[in-house]
Amino acid sequence: MSNxxxxxxxxxxxFHALWSPRVVAHVxxxxxxxxxxxxxxxxxxxxxxxxxxxVLDGQLHITLRExxxxxxxxxxxxxxxxxxxxxxxxxxxxxxxxxxxxxxxGTLTLGDRHEEIPNHIDVTTGHALGL
Amino acid sequence: MSNxxxxxxxxxxxFHALWSPRVVAHVxxxxxxxxxxxxxxxxxxxxxxxxxxxVLDGQLHITLRExxxxxxxxxxxxxxxxxxxxxxxxxxxxxxxxxxxxxxxGTLTLGDRHEEIPNHIDVTTGHALGL
Numbered sequence: 001m002s003n004x005x006x007x008x009x010x011x012x013x014x015f016h017a018l019w020s021p022r023v024v025a026h027v028x029x030x031x032x033x034x035x036x037x038x039x040x041x042x043x044x045x046x047x048x049x050x051x052x053x054x055v056l057d058g059q060l061h062i063t064l065r066e067x068x069x070x071x072x073x074x075x076x077x078x079x080x081x082x083x084x085x086x087x088x089x090x091x092x093x094x095x096x097x098x099x100x101x102x103x104x105x106g107t108l109t110l111g112d113r114h115e116e117i118p119n120h121i122d123v124t125t126g127h128a129l130g131l
Numbered sequence: 132m133s134n135x136x137x138x139x140x141x142x143x144x145x146f147h148a149l150w151s152p153r154v155v156a157h158v159x160x161x162x163x164x165x166x167x168x169x170x171x172x173x174x175x176x177x178x179x180x181x182x183x184x185x186v187l188d189g190q191l192h193i194t195l196r197e198x199x200x201x202x203x204x205x206x207x208x209x210x211x212x213x214x215x216x217x218x219x220x221x222x223x224x225x226x227x228x229x230x231x232x233x234x235x236x237g238t239l240t241l242g243d244r245h246e247e248i249p250n251h252i253d254v255t256t257g258h259a260l261g262l
Contacts, residue, residue: 005210008185025213027183027233030161032211052158054139054231079136080163082156100185102158102233 008034008056011129012098020122021101021109022129031105033126038096042121044114045088049104054080058097063090088113139165139187142260143229151253152232152240153260162236164257169227173252175245176219180235185211189228194221219244 006024011034015022019041021033037060053060053075060075065088075081083089110123117123137155142165146153150172152164168191184191184206191206196219206212214220241254248254 003213003215005204005206005212007207008209008211025183025211027181027213028216028235030233032183032213032233050158052156052163073136075136076138078139080139080156081136082134082158082163084134085159102161102163104159 006129006131008100010131012036012056014130015127017122019109020124021126023126024100024129026105027102029105030102031107031126033101033103035099035101036096037091037093037099039094040092041090042110042115042117043088043090044111046083046085046103046107046111048085048112049107050085051083051107052080052102053083054078054100056098056100058093058095060097060099061092061094063092065089137260137262139231141262143167143187145261146258148253150240151255152257154257155231155260157236158233160236161233162238162257164232164234166230166232167227168222168224168230170225171223172221173241173246173248174219174221175242177214177216177234177238177242179216179243180238181216182214182238183211183233184214184222185209185231187229187231189224189226191228191230192223192225194223196220 011024021035023031025032055075055077063072106125142155152166154162156163186206194203237256
């Protein structure tokens with residue numbers, strides 16, 4: 001990993017795949033990842049880690065299955081939100097979004113339990129940035 | 132900590148103190164903090180943790196004392212950079228900046244070793260956000 005600053009705009013311009021995060025920085029044993037998203041992702045959950053989102057552009061919706069029931073949070077550009085470990089969630093972005101995530105290195109995009117995966121969905125611990 | 136999305140613009144509008152981070156989210160045993168900065172901070176280092184910066188607005192300069200000598204990195208808006216543990220560094224922002232940081236909960240703003248602290252500098256593990 002470079003020890004030069006990385007422009008998030010430059011990083012986001014370097015790939016087109018949706019729901020397929022690129023690692024832009026490491027912090028101890030965590031990754032900072034960016035992704036382009038559009039449409040619906042899958043229901044999934046992470047048993048052992050929280051998941052942090054910052055919306056860089058567009059609007060991200062996250063539906064959560066909490067003990068009190070299902071609810072949707074809407075994150076406009078510039079909003080941050082942490083999904084607690086163990087909470088099943090389904091991200092979506094009807095009009096598209098660019099997001100930044102913090103998660104332990106090695107965390108799978110679809111977590112520990114998830115719906116059946118269609119062919120067009122990439123399951124990854126984050127791709128290297130090809131800058 | 133709220134389990135609702137937090138607007139970074141809203142968070143930044145809620146305080147004026149410089150070099151005095153507010154915690155906007157928790158991720159496992161890490162904090163996500165935002166700060167307003169302007170002018171020069173102090174030389175300091177963190178023995179046991181990396182420190183991640185994302186520039187939300189303005190421009191952040193960081194001078195680093197690396198084994199190969201001193202160098203300055205300049206982070207414009209939208210740039211990310213990780214300072215490796217053990218690297219002495221001095222942030223500055225001649226024209227002001229708003230930054231987001233990701234660090235283990237409890238990390239002191241001035242780390243484990245630092246210059247003598249003038250009265251106007253706040254040493255903190257991050258203040259609660261008063262939203």
